[in-house]
Amino acid sequence: MDEQQQQQQEMKVKNSWHRPQIIVVTALIAVGIIIMVAIAVVQHKPLNQKYKYGIVLDAGSSHTSVYIYEWPAEKENNTGMVQQKHSCNVKGKGISSYSGTPHKAGESLKECMDEAKKTIPKHRHQETPVYLGATAGMRLLKMDDNTASEKVLKSVATSLQSYPFSYEGARIISGQEEGAFGWITVNYLSDNFRKASGTVGALDLGGASTQITFVSRQELESPDNSIDFRLYGNDYHLYTHSFLCYGKDQVLKLSLEKQIEPKLDMTDNIILEDPCFHPGYIVNKSFQSVFDSPCVKKINSFLGQQSFIHKGLGDWNKCHEAIKKVFNTTYCRYSRCSFNDIFQPPVEGRFGAFSAYFFVMNFLNLTTFNLEEAKKNLETYCTTSWDTLKQKHPKVKEKYLAEYCFSGTYIITLLEDGYRFTNETWENIDFIKKIGDSEAGWTLGYMLNLTNMIPAEAPDTPLLPYGGYVMLMLILSLLIFVFFILGYIFFRRPSGPTHKEII
Ligand SMILES: O=c1[nH]cnc2c1ncn2[C@@H]1O[C@H](COP(=O)(O)OP(=O)(O)O)[C@@H](O)[C@H]1O
Numbered sequence: 001m002d003e004q005q006q007q008q009q010e011m012k013v014k015n016s017w018h019r020p021q022i023i024v025v026t027a028l029i030a031v032g033i034i035i036m037v038a039i040a041v042v043q044h045k046p047l048n049q050k051y052k053y054g055i056v057l058d059a060g061s062s063h064t065s066v067y068i069y070e071w072p073a074e075k076e077n078n079t080g081m082v083q084q085k086h087s088c089n090v091k092g093k094g095i096s097s098y099s100g101t102p103h104k105a106g107e108s109l110k111e112c113m114d115e116a117k118k119t120i121p122k123h124r125h126q127e128t129p130v131y132l133g134a135t136a137g138m139r140l141l142k143m144d145d146n147t148a149s150e151k152v153l154k155s156v157a158t159s160l161q162s163y164p165f166s167y168e169g170a171r172i173i174s175g176q177e178e179g180a181f182g183w184i185t186v187n188y189l190s191d192n193f194r195k196a197s198g199t200v201g202a203l204d205l206g207g208a209s210t211q212i213t214f215v216s217r218q219e220l221e222s223p224d225n226s227i228d229f230r231l232y233g234n235d236y237h238l239y240t241h242s243f244l245c246y247g248k249d250q251v252l253k254l255s256l257e258k259q260i261e262p263k264l265d266m267t268d269n270i271i272l273e274d275p276c277f278h279p280g281y282i283v284n285k286s287f288q289s290v291f292d293s294p295c296v297k298k299i300n301s302f303l304g305q306q307s308f309i310h311k312g313l314g315d316w317n318k319c320h321e322a323i324k325k326v327f328n329t330t331y332c333r334y335s336r337c338s339f340n341d342i343f344q345p346p347v348e349g350r351f352g353a354f355s356a357y358f359f360v361m362n363f364l365n366l367t368t369f370n371l372e373e374a375k376k377n378l379e380t381y382c383t384t385s386w387d388t389l390k391q392k393h394p395k396v397k398e399k400y401l402a403e404y405c406f407s408g409t410y411i412i413t414l415l416e417d418g419y420r421f422t423n424e425t426w427e428n429i430d431f432i433k434k435i436g437d438s439e440a441g442w443t444l445g446y447m448l449n450l451t452n453m454i455p456a457e458a459p460d461t462p463l464l465p466y467g468g469y470v471m472l473m474l475i476l477s478l479l480i481f482v483f484f485i486l487g488y489i490f491f492r493r494p495s496g497p498t499h500k501e502i503i
């Protein structure tokens with residue numbers, strides 16, 4: 001009887017596995033585990049982020065900067081992932097200034113490149129690409145002396161190849177590339193490609209050239225000014241133009257040349273009275289230093305004189321009039337032009353204005369004013385005496401300080417009379433230096449393009465946003481836990497009440 005009882009009890013225990021509740025609970029647990037594994041695989045969220053790096057050297061007309069970018073290794077094709085990790089300003093002037101001593105151009109990069117070696121983890125050195133792009137200073141040197149420009153490029157190339165990084169080239173980039181990559185940079189950093197919420201135009205002011213780039217809905221009448229991109233599944237039809245010689249340093253030469261020409265018939269000391277410089281500013285300058293550029297006619301001396309006296313007048317209205325003269329608006333072969341017979345559709349949408357636009361407007365505290373207020377404030381600033389200014393800003397480089405009145409006036413004239421911004425559209429311009437930690441400029445866009453980091457089509461995005469993924473995992477884990485408890489309770493039942501049933 002005892003044995004029979006025991007056998008019956010065992011049967012009951014075994015049979016409890018066949019109870020429908022237990023089958024359902026087991027099936028649910030199995031499905032839960034399968035779903036969790038499947039989501040985890042699709043989501044593919046790595047626990048340890050590994051970073052990759054890229055180096056771009058911006059060899060500008062006035063100076064060279066080295067930028068180091070960083071991005072999570074697994075997310076190369078997700079827009080918005082690349083950020084600036086570090087930047088370094090190369091001491092001295094731009095590489096084009098080494099035309100007479102090319103080997104020094106390469107040497108000048110040493111300090112910043114050594115810094116790059118320290119910043120990037122050693123095990124990543126070999127796979128880190130390094131690019132050098134030279135802009136308008138080298139374009140001008142190439143026009144002036146092709147051999148010298150090649151020697152300078154060779155020198156910087158040799159220097160970069162001596163580092164443990166993956167050297168990917170040193171070249172002069174075109175004005176179109178400079179404009180388009182600046183536009184890609186600001187829109188990438190603002191996450192405009194992924195959001196598809198419209199784009200911002202890019203205004204870049206350098207020392208030797210200036211670029212304007214924006215999406216236009218109008219027909220672009222000249223093919224030279226048109227660039228098409230397909231990025232992240234969207235088509236972009238861009239207008240871009242780079243004005244060589246219209247960077248602020250070259251325009252200063254142009255405007256001095258225009259003012260000095262009528263005085264060249266004088267035989268005594270040549271005094272140039274310049275409305276764009278402050279009252280009390282009086283400096284002896286050599287013709288060579290001011291006019292040694294393919295942007296101006298070569299005036300090396302006049303009647304044996306090597307120098308002239310540059311004297312400030314501090315008259316904003318006259319300065320404005322003088323600067324207007326560097327824009328030729330008398331002839332246009334298209335339906336509309338900006339200046340110098342260059343096609344330009346009307347400006348559209350918001351703009352980010354960076355590089356010297358920012359340096360100058362930020363120094364002059366003009367970034368938040370409307371156009372009319374900016375002009376008024378600048379007028380007052382230009383009349384300030386040179387002595388007062390020097391006392392007020394003892395730490396500012398004298399060359400910059402002396403030129404801010406001119407540069408501010410040039411910026412306003414370029415935007416208003418050149419690109420045809422109005423009182424209304426002026427409000428659409430943001431003067432910017434950085435977006436997040438990354439500087440606005442062409443270098444990031446250049447690297448993103450050369451490393452194919454912005455695909456034409458949007459890559460497959462994870463099934464869920466990360467937060468949703470974590471929540472789902474939590475809920476499923478909780479459910480599985482509850483099912484386990486329920487299963488346990490059902491499993492235990494036969495040993496308790498079944499006893500009574502048997503008796
Ligand atoms: O702190 C500053 N204050 C005023 N101007 C600045 C400052 N830093 C840089 N700049 C100016 O910004 C411009 C940068 O031009 P860049 O060297 O990039 O030439 P590029 O783009 O024409 O080749 C130069 O005119 C330089 O003098």
Ligand SMILES: [Ca+2]
Binds near residue numbers: 060061135207355
């Ligand atoms: Ca530049």
